[in-house]
Amino acid sequence: SYELTQPPSVSVSPGQTASITCSGDKLGNKDVCWYQQKPGQSPVLVIYQDMKRPSGIPERFSGSNSGNTATLTISGTQAMDEADYYCQAWDSSTVVFGGGTKLTVL
Amino acid sequence: EVQLVESGGGLVQPGRSLRLSCAASGFTFDDYAMHWVRQAPGKGLEWVSGISWNSGGIVYADSVKGRFTISRDNAKNSLYLQMNSLRPEDTALYYCAKTDQVVAATPGAFEIWGQGTLVTVSS
Numbered sequence: 665s666y667e668l669t670q671p672p673s674v675s676v677s678p679g680q681t682a683s684i685t686c687s688g689d690k691l692g693n694k695d696v697c698w699y700q701q702k703p704g705q706s707p708v709l710v711i712y713q714d715m716k717r718p719s720g721i722p723e724r725f726s727g728s729n730s731g732n733t734a735t736l737t738i739s740g741t742q743a744m745d746e747a748d749y750y751c752q753a754w755d756s757s758t759v760v761f762g763g764g765t766k767l768t769v770l
Numbered sequence: 771e772v773q774l775v776e777s778g779g780g781l782v783q784p785g786r787s788l789r790l791s792c793a794a795s796g797f798t799f800d801d802y803a804m805h806w807v808r809q810a811p812g813k814g815l816e817w818v819s820g821i822s823w824n825s826g827g828i829v830y831a832d833s834v835k836g837r838f839t840i841s842r843d844n845a846k847n848s849l850y851l852q853m854n855s856l857r858p859e860d861t862a863l864y865y866c867a868k869t870d871q872v873v874a875a876t877p878g879a880f881e882i883w884g885q886g887t888l889v890t891v892s893s
Contacts, residue, residue, distance in 0.1 A: 665832070697879045699815070706865060706886060707815065712879035750815050757829050757875035759805070759817035 666755035668762035675768045682738040684765045686751030689732060694753040696734040698727060701764075702747045710749075711736060743769050772796035772882050774866050779887030782856055790887055792849040792866030797882075800824070800844035803874040806851050808862035809886070818864070819851065820874035827874045834860075856891045863888050 669687045676682035686696065698711040709718050711727040714734065724739045734753075738745055746769045751762040778790040792804070805820040819830045819840040828840055839852040849866050863886040871878035 695877050699880070701815075706883040707880070708883070709879050709881050712870070712881070718879075718881060748814075752815075752880070754877035758831060759807075759820070761807075761815040761817060764814040 666753075666758075666760050668751055668753060668760050670749075670751060670762040670765045672763070673766045673768065675770060676738075676741045678743060678769055679740055682741045682745070682767055682769075684736045684738075684749050684751075684767065686734040686736070686762050687732055688734075688753065688760075691732050691734055691753065692730045694729075694755070696727065696729045697752045698725075698734075698736045699750045699752065700745075700747045701750065707750065738767075741767075741769055745769060772868070774868060774882060774884035776864060776866050776884045776887035779864065779889045781890045781892065783893050784857060784891055786856055787852070787854045788856060788889060790851040790853065790864055790866075790889070792851075792884055794847045794849065794866075794868070797868070799842075799847040801872065803827075803869045803871050803876070803878070804842060804849045805867045805869060805874070805880065806840060806849075807865045807867055807880065807883075808860075808889075809865070810859075810862045813862075816862070820869070821849070822874040823872045829875050853889070856889075858891050861889060861891045 699707040701707040714729040715727040806818040865886045867880040868882040869878040
């Protein structure tokens with residue numbers, strides 16, 4: 665079965681750029697979405713189709729996808745961005761989520 | 771306001787059944803495929819199942835295939851998940867999610883999520 669691999673944790677200082685990667689076989693050939701989940705809350709879509717932002721998502725969130733790796737980038741990271749982030753893709757008509765990355769802003 | 775409200779969770783013994791519901795409002799329900807996604811306590815997201823706008827296309831994760839049945843009633847703006855032969859590993863918060871697609875198996879994003887309903891499978 666298809667797998668998406670994310671680092672368990674990423675740390676970033678306030679105001680700096682955070683990058684969270686998601687790896688999978690030929691992932692660049694698939695559309696990747698990213699979700700943000702804060703403690704006790706439901707996931708929120710922050711990036712879809714690799715790099716598009718839903719309405720209401722700040723411009724500091726951006727995405728890219730090429731080769732075997734998709735990347736979520738948060739520019740000028742704020743304390744409110746501290747959360748778990750999950751990548752997601754489709755393979756053979758099924759949905760696959762990455763294991764999640766805990767972003768710590770310190 | 772677009773809203774999804776799940777219900778039906780609870781404590782159930784292994785091997786028993788449970789039916790989850792998801793009430794949708796604020797959008798044209800029968801224009802979109804809908805899905806169930808679960809999250810075990812302290813763990814990541816796991817996709818469970820999806821259903822097309824007209825129930826014509828249904829997909830399941832291997833972990834639930836043959837035990838769970840997804841369905842929808844467009845007249846009631848409702849999504850359902852019938853869970854049979856429950857196992858302790860099915861313990862999770864179950865979310866319903868709206869996609870931006872019409873067909874369940876078409877790659878798309880989960881753009882709206884409910885607040886989840888907790889299912890605990892234990893003796």
